[in-house]
Structures are given as C-alpha cells and as structure tokens.
Amino acid sequence: MGLSWDDLAGHALARQFPAATLDVPDAVAAIGPMQTQTARSAFLGLAARFPGTTHAQVTEAYDDGVIVRGSTIRGTVHTASPGHYSVLAEATRIGQHPRWARVLGVTDEQLVDLFSSVEAYAREWRTPEELRLHLVDWLAEHSPATRDAAEEGPGRYLAFGHGGLVRRPASGDRWEGQGKPVYRTFDRTAAATTTDVVRLHLASHGPSSRHDIAWWAGVPLRVVDEALDGLDVIGEDGPDGRTYLDLPGSPPPRDLPGARLLPEFDALMCGYDPPARERFADPAHLTRLWSGANGLVMPPLLVDGRITGYWRANGSARRRPLEVTWFARTRRPRRDELDEPVAALEAVLGITVSSVTITRELV
Template identity: 60%
Template sequence: MALTWDDLAAASLARQFPSDPAPDLVGRLTETGPIQSQTARSPFLGLAARYPGTTREEVTEAYESGSVVRGSTIRGTVHTATPDQFAALGAATRVGQRTLWMRMLRLEHGTLEELWTATEAFATDWRSTDALEQHLHDWLVAREGRDDVTGQPAGRYLAFGHGGLVRRPVNGDWSGQGAPEYRFLPPATDPTLADAVRLHLRCHGPSSRQDVAWWSGLGLRHVDSVLDQVDGLVRDDGPDGRTYVDLAGAPAPRELAGVRLLPEFDALMCGYDPAGRVRFSEKAHLDRLWSGANGMVLAPLLVDGRITGYWRATGTAKRRPLEVTWFSRTRKPRRTELEAPVSALGAALGITVTDLSVEREVV
C-alpha cells in the first residue's frame, strides 16, 4: 500500500520534533539537522520551537565555542550546522554549485579546485567580505588575465560561497543581520555526497529523489547515483506516484499536537521539493507564505503538525507585540496554546512580547 501524505508527515515530524530529545544543544542540532539561516534569528527560533527552553545565550555560546557553525553552503544559502554536518554540506555544495560557478567565472587557465584551495589558504584567519572579494579579483587577474565578476553581487558570493568557509558576525550579535567575516574550517573527515544524502534522510526522510535534489542542490543524476550506493534503504510508493526512500531503523511516526512558532525558511518547508511540501500544508497556504517576487518567507505557524498560518514580531526593540495569523478553514490556535510558544520565542530571542493578537486571513 502506498504511503499517504499524512504518513510522510508523521514520519518526518518524528525526526524534526523528537519525542525523546538529546540533552544538549549540539545533540539536538544533530537530531534535527542543519538549519537554513538566511535570517540570522532562524536557528534560535527553530531550536526553540523544537526544544522549548532553548535560550538566546545558549545558542550564542554554541556559536562562540565553535560547537555549531554558520556558513554559505547548499543551494548558495546560509546554514547553521555542527562541524561534521557542515563538512557534508560542503561536499554537496562543491558538486551542486559547480556548473553555476563555471558559467559565471568562465575559467580558461585555472580550475575551480585551485581557486577554492587558494581561498581557503587565504582565509586561515578571519577575513572580511571585501578582503575575500579582493582576493578573488587578484586570483582571477593573475590566472586568467581578467576579472568579469567582482564588484557585482555574484562576485561577492563567489568570494566565499564554495562551502568551505564559516562566518561570524563582526558585531558579535549572532541573532542579528550584521556584516559577517569568514574563515576556513578544515573538515575533520573527508566527507562524501553519500554523507550529505544520509544526513538529509536521517533528519527529513522519507524523501523522494526530488526532495533530496532540491534540498542538496544536486542534480537528479547525482542523487540517483548516490542513492544507488547507500545500502539498506527502504523504498515505498508515495501519494504522488514518486518513490520515497528512507534509512532503515527510522523512528516511529508521531503526531504533533499543539502550536509551534517556526522561523522563516524552516526545515518543514526547505527540506523538501516544492511539490512535496504538501505533506505539511495546503499548496495555497504555502504559496501565501513564500513570495516568488523576492524569495522571502513568512514565519510559519504550525498547528497540530500542519502549517496553517504565519506570525510576526514586529520591530527590533526588546519589547514588542506579536501578531499571529491563521488561515481560513484551518483550526484557530487558542490563546492558551500560544502561551508556551510565545514564551519559547521570547527566551530564544531575548525579548518580551507585550501584546498578542490573533487574526484570521482568507486564503
């Protein structure tokens, strides 16, 4: 019998919201996987939604100690991960982004591997974005006799985005959107694409080949090749005609009652191919949350394991109001259910919510 969307959701929720969580923050990030961090507050909120009681100070200390790191990796996005996870993401980044880099740089004499090695050698100490872009300019002029990319937005990304550099905020505020600086993080092991695919399945599965490809930035040909190399995978038919794969011995599916306030770019959205996100929400609701115009995402409201709205804590002050919006024809979150997630949000961001409004939106 084929899996239903509810079956897939329950299996994935068991990984993303473990019923028996690890005792420390690093273990918890290992359980649920890398957190997309285009917005700097997302790791704070994502961990607090899954592990209420997580504090701003706790996450900041993990960053400062290096037990978790942040850097530009798969799909050219920013992720927070453990060092081992970051190394696996880097392996996928170098393959998944290779065609884009080759098209933008049009190298005729040097190779991408030579550029990446030179960048890593330059960034053994912390370097600013400007310094890394100047290094890319100097390398291109020396090796290619030209520079067609620096000084442009794409050039700034190419200066640090190959998956080997971690970043930290210059102003020290890990939850803010301040300017970053970068340093090379040598991997403790030699990661492979199989490591990246296993990471995805362990934290997000069951997944279709399209889910793995979207999350990792790898082409379907690479995904198929890697899946063929991973032993012991479980395969089932899905509700959309796709085959879903998973690691053997996955945790038992679970229902998730109650309310959670998720961050922008949460794994329940970004861990899956767009067509596969309906395991957690209706397509119309997903379209409302994700703006095609600017690529930004409204912070999702999760009710009983379904994404049914969004929330905003407007402003930047330590004391601010919170607006919760639920979509028509979904269950309205009760104010009493919001007390715990609002408290978790406050502890994670170090803010006090002064007023709570709950409104319905017709979608």
C-alpha cells in the same frame, strides 16, 4: 496501500521534533542542518523544537564552534554541526562549483586552485570586501579575462559562497542579527561523499523522494541515483506517484499537537521539492507564505503538525507585540496553546512579548 501525505508528515515530524530534551549542539546534530540566511532562524528553529532553549545557550554554541554557519547548498546559508557541515560542503562542491566555473569563465582545475587560495587566505577572519579583493587579485594573475566577472554580478559572492568558509558577526555576540559578517576557513571534520549527502537528508527529513533529495542538496538527480546505489534504503509508493525512500530503523511517526512558532525557511518547507511540501501545508497557503517576487518567507505557524498561518514579532525593541494569523478553513490556535511558544520565543531571543493578537486571514 503506500504512504499518504499524513504518513510522510508523521515520519518527518519524528525526526524534526525529537521527544528527547537535548542541549544545543546535540539538538542541531539531531535535526540536521537548518537554513538560516535569516540569522535568527537558528534561534527560532531550536526554540520551536526544544522550548526553553535560551539566547545564551545558542550564542555559546556558536562561539565555541560546536555549531557553525555559512553559505553552502543551493547558495543558501545553513547552520549545522561541524560533521554535517562537512557533508554540506561536499554537496556544494557538486552542485554549485560547476555554476561558479561558468560564471567566472574558468576551468574546473582553475576553480579548485582558486578555492584553495581563498581558504589559505581565510585562515584568519576576513571581511567580504577583503575576500572579494583577494578573488579579483587571483583572477588578475591567473585568468585576467575573467576578472570583470568577480567585480559585478553573482561572481562577487564566490569567495565566501563555495562551502569552504564559515561566518560569524563582525560586531560581536549578536548571532541572531543581520549585521555584517566576517568569514574564516572551515576545517572539515572528515572527507564526505555523495552517499553521506543522501544519508544526511534521509536522516533529517525522510521519507523522501529522489526529487526531494536533489532539490535540498542542489545536485542533479543522476548524482542522487548514483549515491543511492551504495546505500541501504527502503522504498514505498507515495501519494504523488513517486517512490519515497527511508533508512532502515528510522523512528516511528509521531503526532505533534498544539501550536509552534517556526522560523523563516523552516525545514518543514525547505527540506523538500516544492510539490512535496503538501505533506505539511495546503499549496495555496505555501504560496501565501513564500513570496516569489523577493524570495522572502513569513515565519510559519504550525498547528497540530500542519502549517496553517504565520506570525510576526516585528521591531528591535526588547518589548514587542506578537501577531498570529491563521488561515481560514484551518483550526484556530487557542490562546492558551500559544503560552509555551511565546515563552520559548522570549527565552531564545531575550525579549518580552507585550501582547498577543490572533487574526484570521482568507486565502
């Protein structure tokens, strides 16, 4: 009969919401890399999956280097275990480096030398401006005709966006803030391969189509196909006519009753090719959550394993109101179902929720 969207969702929920209680490093390793260009997303993602996670625990894991954050696949920012970050670095090399070579107008060999130079320079923490100036100086010496590309446009991000650096807040311990970062070279735990990239995606998000893997990793389909040739996988037909692949011995599907407050760019959306996100949400609801104009995403509301709305706790004060919005023709979250998510939010951000309002929105 094949897999339905509900089947696919159940299998993915078993990976993204483990039943076990895990500390922060083990939790991040278990669920896989989290997209965190919004810095608080790592905090919120862990709180939604492991209620009781505290701000101090996440901060300590970052400070100790047992979880790391930096610009990797698709040019986005991810938080991951060091082992998984090495895999992301390989996916970034395949998916992003050809683009950077085109942007700068350099050869592949020159790009390798440039990145090696950047990583040697960033053996200590560097600001984005220091990295940009290093990039400009290197190009002035080795490829003068391309120097202008590093001064303007996307080229100015190359020095810290190639997957070889990690970042931390420049101002101190507020890892959940959007303040200025500094960057340092990431010491890879081991060499990774494209097979490792595919295996990581399936372990974190499967079952997945080859299109899901390619979109998530930011690599061409041919790269995925070549990696799959060396990997033992199981395939079943999906609801959209695509074949969905999984690793042998993967966990059985699970239900996820109740409500959760997910972060922006949560894996339930960003782990999949856009058409396949229907496993977790109605397409019209996804369009409402994800603005094509500015690329921003409203933090999703998850009810009974489906994305059915969004939430806000705006401001920087320690006391903030929480506004929860649910979409018409979906199940309204009960107020008591929000008690645990609210407590999880308070613990992981170190805030107090002063009030909770629940509003319906027509979509």
